[in-house]
Amino acid sequence: MANKHTVSTNPTNIGWQIQxxxxxxxxxxxxxxxxxxxxxxxxxxKQSVQSTPTxxxxxxxxxxxxxxxxxxxxxxxxxxxxNDGNYKTQFLEMSAIGSGGFGTVFKVKHRLDxxxxxxxxVQFGAFSEEKKQRxxxxxxxxxxxxxxxxxxxxxxxxxxNHLFIQMDFIPQSLRSLLNDKPIVFDRLPDEEMNVFEYFIxxxxxxxxxxxxxxLHECKPPVIHRDLKPDNILIDPNxxxxxxxxxxxxxxxxxxxxxxxxxxxxxxTFGVGTLKYMAPxxxxxxxxxxxxxxxxxxxxxxxxxxxxxxx
Numbered sequence: 001m002a003n004k005h006t007v008s009t010n011p012t013n014i015g016w017q018i019q020x021x022x023x024x025x026x027x028x029x030x031x032x033x034x035x036x037x038x039x040x041x042x043x044x045x046k047q048s049v050q051s052t053p054t055x056x057x058x059x060x061x062x063x064x065x066x067x068x069x070x071x072x073x074x075x076x077x078x079x080x081x082x083n084d085g086n087y088k089t090q091f092l093e094m095s096a097i098g099s100g101g102f103g104t105v106f107k108v109k110h111r112l113d114x115x116x117x118x119x120x121x122v123q124f125g126a127f128s129e130e131k132k133q134r135x136x137x138x139x140x141x142x143x144x145x146x147x148x149x150x151x152x153x154x155x156x157x158x159x160x161n162h163l164f165i166q167m168d169f170i171p172q173s174l175r176s177l178l179n180d181k182p183i184v185f186d187r188l189p190d191e192e193m194n195v196f197e198y199f200i201x202x203x204x205x206x207x208x209x210x211x212x213x214x215l216h217e218c219k220p221p222v223i224h225r226d227l228k229p230d231n232i233l234i235d236p237n238x239x240x241x242x243x244x245x246x247x248x249x250x251x252x253x254x255x256x257x258x259x260x261x262x263x264x265x266x267x268t269f270g271v272g273t274l275k276y277m278a279p280x281x282x283x284x285x286x287x288x289x290x291x292x293x294x295x296x297x298x299x300x301x302x303x304x305x306x307x308x309x310x
Contacts, residue, residue: 090111092109093106102138117167118170171236174230207244228273233247278293
């Protein structure tokens with residue numbers, strides 16, 4: 001042959017090296033034919049010879065994207081299958097400490113810092129939009145009311161059609177205190193309290209009034225609308241010389257005292273617990289922050305074991 005071409009394969013880059021190139025066109029043609037033959041033999045026809053690499057790369061790129069999407073969907077399905085994945089990962093559930101119309105409160109232990117918290121778990125997905133907004137209102141209120149007068153709020157998140165609200169854990173409420181008070185002071189429920197019990201009751205009532213005063217002096221004022229012994233917490237760890245804190249702001253609402261229109265001045269009627277509900281709230285009349293004062297009056301009767309209507 002006039003022009004001898006020697007061609008060798010390099011296994012590291014699977015390419016062809018032309019060692020002698022007197023004729024570029026003929027050399028390229030021979031190299032291309034030998035490349036196709038070698039590829040077919042080496043991989044056993046498991047992969048087709050590609051004459052249009054641009055289209056082929058696009059096809060394999062699409063397969064990779066689809067695979068990634070399927071993996072993401074699988075992960076999402078696995079998360080949805082597990083109830084409270086994030087909740088179970090972060091917290092060790094110890095016991096249920098309270099429940100109501102909007103959910104259940106659990107005593108939990110954080111797996112990292114070993115601290116005890118209260119987490120309120122609310123089934124969020126099945127509720128109407130109005131009820132969802134009412135539940136989210138509690139989160140907004142707690143985040144805004146960062147004070148010694150209100151239970152401390154830490155975090156909230158949505159997961160598996162549930163809303164989780166992480167708060168300070170305070171073991172005792174005014175309800176449990178009212179149940180234990182006669183026993184502690186060794187008297188029957190219908191007997192008069194001694195001076196020591198009376199003094200302690202006055203201090204507790206004063207702190208309740210201060211908590212409600214804080215809400216009503218916010219801008220705009222906040223109406224709790226569900227003040228009752230169950231929603232008044234007694235913190236044994238005295239902070240800022242206080243033991244009383246308010247909780248459960250699911251029914252709280254703002255009140256614009258500078259507006260006198262019906263739409264802004266009026267509020268939903270029949271909201272709260274009937275025993276502690278002000279008459280104007282129960283009867284569907286217009287009301288303001290003073291509705292909370294009626295609730296305090298009923299709480300005061302229980303705290304001092306008196307009946308002002310007798």
